[in-house]
Amino acid sequence: MAQASRGIAASSGVVIRGLRPRGTIWQQVGSFARRKPLGAFGAVVALMLIVVAIFAPFIATKDPAETNAALVYAPPGSELLLGGDQVGRDVFSRLVYGARVSLYVGLLSAFIGATIGMVVGVTSVHFGGKTDLILQRIIDTMIAFPALILAIAIMAALGASLNNVVIALSIAFMPSTARVLRSQALTVKEMDYILAARVIGAGHGRIIFRHMIPNCLALYIVLVTVFLGTAIVAEATLSFLGIGVPPDVPSWGGMLNGAAQRYVHLAPWLGVFPGLAIAIVVFAWNLLGDALRDVLDPRLRGT
Amino acid sequence: MQAYIAKRFLLFIPTLLLATLVVFILLRLIPGDPALVKLVGETGESHFTQAQLDAMRAKLGTDRPLYVQYGDWVWGMLRLDFGVSLFFEEAVSRDLAAKVPITLELTVLALLIATIIAVPLGLLSAIKQDTPADYVARIITITGVALPNFWVGILIVYFLVLLFGWMPPLGYANVWEEPATNLQQLIFPALALGFYNMAFTARVTRSSMLEVYREDYVRTARAKGLAERVVILRHALKNALLPMVTVSGYEFGRLLAGTVVIENIFMVPGMGKLLIDSVLHRDYTTVQAVVVVTTVSVLMLNLVLDVLYGWLNPRIRFT
Numbered sequence: 001m002a003q004a005s006r007g008i009a010a011s012s013g014v015v016i017r018g019l020r021p022r023g024t025i026w027q028q029v030g031s032f033a034r035r036k037p038l039g040a041f042g043a044v045v046a047l048m049l050i051v052v053a054i055f056a057p058f059i060a061t062k063d064p065a066e067t068n069a070a071l072v073y074a075p076p077g078s079e080l081l082l083g084g085d086q087v088g089r090d091v092f093s094r095l096v097y098g099a100r101v102s103l104y105v106g107l108l109s110a111f112i113g114a115t116i117g118m119v120v121g122v123t124s125v126h127f128g129g130k131t132d133l134i135l136q137r138i139i140d141t142m143i144a145f146p147a148l149i150l151a152i153a154i155m156a157a158l159g160a161s162l163n164n165v166v167i168a169l170s171i172a173f174m175p176s177t178a179r180v181l182r183s184q185a186l187t188v189k190e191m192d193y194i195l196a197a198r199v200i201g202a203g204h205g206r207i208i209f210r211h212m213i214p215n216c217l218a219l220y221i222v223l224v225t226v227f228l229g230t231a232i233v234a235e236a237t238l239s240f241l242g243i244g245v246p247p248d249v250p251s252w253g254g255m256l257n258g259a260a261q262r263y264v265h266l267a268p269w270l271g272v273f274p275g276l277a278i279a280i281v282v283f284a285w286n287l288l289g290d291a292l293r294d295v296l297d298p299r300l301r302g303t
Numbered sequence: 304m305q306a307y308i309a310k311r312f313l314l315f316i317p318t319l320l321l322a323t324l325v326v327f328i329l330l331r332l333i334p335g336d337p338a339l340v341k342l343v344g345e346t347g348e349s350h351f352t353q354a355q356l357d358a359m360r361a362k363l364g365t366d367r368p369l370y371v372q373y374g375d376w377v378w379g380m381l382r383l384d385f386g387v388s389l390f391f392e393e394a395v396s397r398d399l400a401a402k403v404p405i406t407l408e409l410t411v412l413a414l415l416i417a418t419i420i421a422v423p424l425g426l427l428s429a430i431k432q433d434t435p436a437d438y439v440a441r442i443i444t445i446t447g448v449a450l451p452n453f454w455v456g457i458l459i460v461y462f463l464v465l466l467f468g469w470m471p472p473l474g475y476a477n478v479w480e481e482p483a484t485n486l487q488q489l490i491f492p493a494l495a496l497g498f499y500n501m502a503f504t505a506r507v508t509r510s511s512m513l514e515v516y517r518e519d520y521v522r523t524a525r526a527k528g529l530a531e532r533v534v535i536l537r538h539a540l541k542n543a544l545l546p547m548v549t550v551s552g553y554e555f556g557r558l559l560a561g562t563v564v565i566e567n568i569f570m571v572p573g574m575g576k577l578l579i580d581s582v583l584h585r586d587y588t589t590v591q592a593v594v595v596v597t598t599v600s601v602l603m604l605n606l607v608l609d610v611l612y613g614w615l616n617p618r619i620r621f622t
Binding site for chain 1: 317318321322325326329330445446448449450451452453454457458461465556557559560561563564567578579581582583585587590594597598601602605
């Protein structure tokens with residue numbers, strides 16, 4: 001994930017070709033799958049995550065909050081598909097509902113963080129001069145904070161809740177998007193169509209939102225995909241540490257907290273399944289991100 | 304070179320000040336009133352008088368204007384005074400002095416393990432490109448960057464407990480007094496911490512090695528009849544590791560962030576554990592101090608690396 005964004009950063013000065021339609025959407029999907037089988041696999045897993053999250057109540061076999069004294073540490077495969085936890089809740093159903101938290105936090109924070117970052121980066125380039133200098137110093141400073149530490153500090157200030165995780169992660173993602181998209185915007189700014197827009201008297205807002213941002217969108221889409229995977233891990237990490245999503249909300253990270261660590265010898269499945277879910281989803285999402293990057297910007301291949 | 308170093312230093316100071324300002328704003332403005340938190344924390348319920356609140360504000364110094372508080376805080380940190388912990392009620396600097404070396408040791412150990420494995424692995428992967436050895440190395444590294452570090456930590460604990468019925472002794476023994484116990488305690492956390500780093504470093508080594516391999520000077524080295532080993536180690540690898548210098552600043556930051564997770568799994572009493580404990584106790588003074596210390600060390604390391612990079616790679620100095 002990190003090296004992906006760094007790879008993009010390293011290729012400043014590359015002009016990204018826009019999303020040109022080629023054939024129908026199904027033909028495009030087909031050609032994507034043929035050219036990027038790993039990416040297609042990633043897309044399938046990502047799609048499955050979305051389906052599971054949306055239809056969680058129909059897929060889950062039990063109420064994720066329902067406790068049952070008889071099923072405390074019930075082994076997988078018996079009455080409960082993936083076993084029971086320290087208060088007899090169904091691990092499988094909690095995993096299914098946990099997908100909602102992962103997807104919600106992942107989508108929202110990647111989207112919000114990358115969008116604000118893009119607007120800041122592009123605006124900074126458009127106005128240039130002192131604005132650019134000041135904004136860049138701020139961005140540089142924010143990047144110096146290790147993202148997780150910054151997110152923890154924000155969570156400390158805001159308190160543990162689902163939406164606060166989204167806010168914290170959005171802020172943590174913002175600076176690196178701003179920096180990556182700034183380098184992209186620098187090349188866009190030199191294009192003749194920006195000059196033309198300026199000549200016909202287009203205002204700042206029009207140039208930024210109608211001319212510059214649309215030409216940075218390919219990179220933006222790649223970044224959102226990359227961040228989504230990172231955000232899922234980050235949310236799981238925060239919840240695992242007990243400062244993310246509140247413990248009563250089923251989340252993959254939260255499921256690994258507490259009993260999963262203390263009762264390793266009694267119930268290894270408590271730690272194995274949620275971790276496996278995170279690893280598979282993030283792995284798939286990274287494959288998808290890599291493939292998208294290759295397709296949207298062939299020149300970044302191999303970075 | 305002097306001009307280059309001077310320029311780096313001049314850019315460093317405003318960044319440092321801005322970083323402290325960001326932390327200050329984050330933790331002093333958003334949570335509202337530390338005095339309120341403290342009063343509520345002590346009684347469990349919010350039964351207190353306005354006079355008590357005012358007294359607490361005066362005691363914590365939060366009744367002063369914000370810029371005075373900020374100036375006071377920064378001035379204090381310059382003298383290594385990080386204020387008094389809101390929860391433990393003792394100097395934060397004392398806590399930090401005890402925990403920083405532990406985290407530092409863990410981080411350095413992780414970096415050491417990661418590098419010792421990663422560079423040969425990346426090298427092998429590049430030299431034997433598209434052979435089974437390369438595929439195995441790539442599978443290891445791809446898995447390495449995909450697995451979240453806390454799961455790696457938990458799996459290591461599982462593995463040790465289930466297979467050997469043995470847990471690494473929790474806690475921390477001083478490295479100078481009981482080096483064997485210390486290593487026993489830190490080797491597994493360091494392994495979990497360095498796992499991502501190992502995979503990442505191996506990937507970077509591989510790709511930059513593949514790039515360097517096609518350079519003219521490597522061909523020249525071969526053409527003048529140098530042994531392959533000399534070509535690889537002295538000409539190719541030396542240049543291929545150059546990008547690692549810049550990347551390692553970020554990697555150090557990532558490792559420091561990783562210690563938060565790993566220290567909490569393995570109960571290592573370092574800064575990461577301190578950070579989470581103080582977040583859970585709403586101890587903002589300590590949170591502030593840990594975040595600032597972490598960020599400033601990342602910034603300082605980046606400064607050193609920038610200078611080092613300029614020295615190693617003369618091309619950069621003149622741009």
